[in-house]
Amino acid sequence: MARAYDLVMGKKKIPANLESQEQSAEQKETAEAALAEARLSLRLSEIDILKLKSGDPKETPIDIKIEETITIETPQTSLTVDTAARELPIETAMQIISERQDDQPVAETAEEPGEGEEIRMIYVAAKKYMAHVRNQVRKGESFQIEPALSYINSVLHSSHDMTSQIYQLTVDYEQEDDYYLSSPINTLVYGLKVAQRMGYSETKLIEFGLAALLHDIGMFRIPDSILNKAGRPSESEMDLIKSHPEFAVEIMAPFAATYPKMIRAVYEHQERANGQGYPRGLKGEEICDYAQIIGICDSYEAMTHHRPHKKPLLQADSIKELISSRANLFEPRITKMFLDEISMYPIGSYVRLNNRNIGRVVATNKTNPMKPVVNLIFDEKGIKMDPPRIVDLRSQPVLNIEESVSFEDLPAS
Known part of the structure; x- marks a missing residue:
């Protein structure tokens, strides 16, 4: 093969660890x-x-x-x-x-993307x-x-x-x-x-x-x-x-x-x-x-x-x-x-909170990846919220993510 x-x-x-070879030429590589x-x-x-x-x-x-x-x-x-x-x-x-x-x-643009x-x-x-x-x-x-x-x-x-x-x-x-x-x-x-x-x-x-x-x-x-x-x-x-x-x-x-x-x-x-x-x-x-x-x-x-x-x-x-x-x-x-x-809960993924609400992650928190910003879509009974509610889990000490939810498993309503 x-x-x-x-x-x-x-x-x-080629040496198993290429780094040993690199170290001998460290000054050249730095330049x-x-x-x-x-x-x-x-x-x-x-x-x-x-x-x-x-x-x-x-x-x-x-x-x-x-x-x-x-x-x-x-x-x-x-x-x-x-x-x-x-x-x-x-x-x-x-x-x-x-x-x-x-x-x-x-070309000039009206605004940055x-x-x-x-x-x-x-x-x-x-x-x-x-x-x-x-x-x-x-x-x-x-x-x-x-x-x-x-x-x-x-x-x-x-x-x-x-x-x-x-x-x-x-x-x-x-x-x-x-x-x-x-x-x-x-x-x-x-x-x-x-x-x-x-x-x-x-x-x-x-x-x-x-x-x-x-x-x-x-x-x-x-x-x-x-x-x-x-x-x-x-x-x-x-x-x-x-x-x-x-x-x-x-x-x-x-x-x-x-x-x-x-x-x-x-x-x-x-x-x-x-x-x-x-x-x-x-x-x-x-x-x-x-x-x-x-x-x-x-x-x-x-x-x-x-x-x-x-x-x-x-x-x-x-x-x-x-x-x-x-x-x-x-x-x-x-x-x-x-x-x-790598975030466990990337933007666009769905999560269920410990209060049984389901939402979509709209922003990640680098300092606390287990506490992203979530747009809550379904309440604890699976009924669609109108309007949805955005919650930053960092500011909600009693709210936590219980599990991830696939798109296929979202409530039908």
């Missing part, structure tokens, strides 16, 4: 990180590059065309990136994109990019990595916290067949929060983000008839699915020299701390940190996302699962960082 990885990486033996961070401070004018044409992402055609250049069209600007930049280092590619953006006129609109634009643009990547992979053609850099940068520098909005975005834009388009974006958003918590430099955050966004790219080689199968996959089908890290390394081979840590993370993201993962059965710290973060975020995303062969778990139940039976699958320090950043 390691053949593709060995070939792509030049059959070099490179400082340079990269200075260049990244341009931020690509953040959201301007991502304001795609408004409309339902399910119906709007992808605005990216591959010829000798790649163009991202927005209502305010058109950004063109040379294909020659495809294998440039992160900081150089980001500088090129920033300089191109500076050359473009930016609100929190939901800004996040929606980033999400929709990234989803269109993933659809484009899937099309290219299935045609056996190359794709460009520069748009991914801009989306990652926008998530990092968004003025709003995307993690609290992911649940609602998934509900709003989910289609039966697009799990492998939306799931990588969700994993990216969750993963970046954990990576930031771990103190990664901006250069590391960008490289980690590439791995998180593209970690399941190997799945694009697997037929939809298997991926969207209603029942559980057969043994042979599961063997094919388990080949997706190997497929991913083959697909990402053009970027291996520039982003070796990204390649390693993509290859190892299905490894587990107890040695029961694949493709190599690595254990504990033999698995690189990038892959461990992606692994726990991807597992949480899979548990909470509708799949053809299983119903999703509620967010709170998924976190309980990660803490209990799945705790030995991930390093404790990674699990702790994840739990520090």
Whole structure:
């Protein structure tokens, strides 16, 4: 199973813990990180590059065309990136994109987009990019990595916290067949929060983000008839699915020299701390940190996302699962960082309080995640309130969340 990885990486033996190698070059990396961070401070004018044409992402055609250049069209600007930049280092590619953006006129707007609109634009643009990547992979053609850099940068520098909005975005834009388009974006958003918590430099955050966004790219080689199968996959089908890290390394081979840590993370993201993962059965710290973060975020995303062969778990139940039976699958320090950043009750989810009222979470409380702001919709008898009542649980010491409630289990009235 390691053949593709060995070939792509030049059959070099990579240390189990890459950090030991990094420490020997700490001064060089610090200088490179400082340079990269200075260049990244341009931020690509953040959201301007991502304001795609408004409309339902399910119906709007992808605005990216591959010829000798790649163009991202927005209502305010058109950004063109040379294909020659495809294998440039992160900081150089980001500088090129920033300089191109500076050359473009930016239209005046009456007002800045609100929190939901800004996040929606980033999400929709990234989803269109993933659809484009899937099309290219299935045609056996190359794709460009520069748009991914801009989306990652926008998530990092968004003025709003995307993690609290992911649940609602998934509900709003989910289609039966697009799990492998939306799931990588969700994993990216969750993963970046954990990576930031771990103190990664901006250069590391960008490289980690590439791995998180593209970690399941190997799945694009697997037929939809298997991926969207209603029942559980057969043994042979599961063997094919388990080949997706190997497929991913083959697909990402053009970027291996520039982003070796990204390649390693993509290859190892299905490894587990107890040695029961694949493709190599690595254990504990033999698995690189990038892959461990992606692994726990991807597992949480899979548990909470509708799949053809299983119903999703509620967010709170998924976190309980990660803490209990799945705790030995991930390093404790990674699990702790994840739990520090991910809300049990995300915006858009439904909860039942200890007074039996049911409401929808409309805001999270970072300082006390068990006490979000809830828009109460149903009273203790299941009768719809008119009008609904918003309550901040922090200011209600006797009120607590008793349990999460699925949309299907809401009262009929």
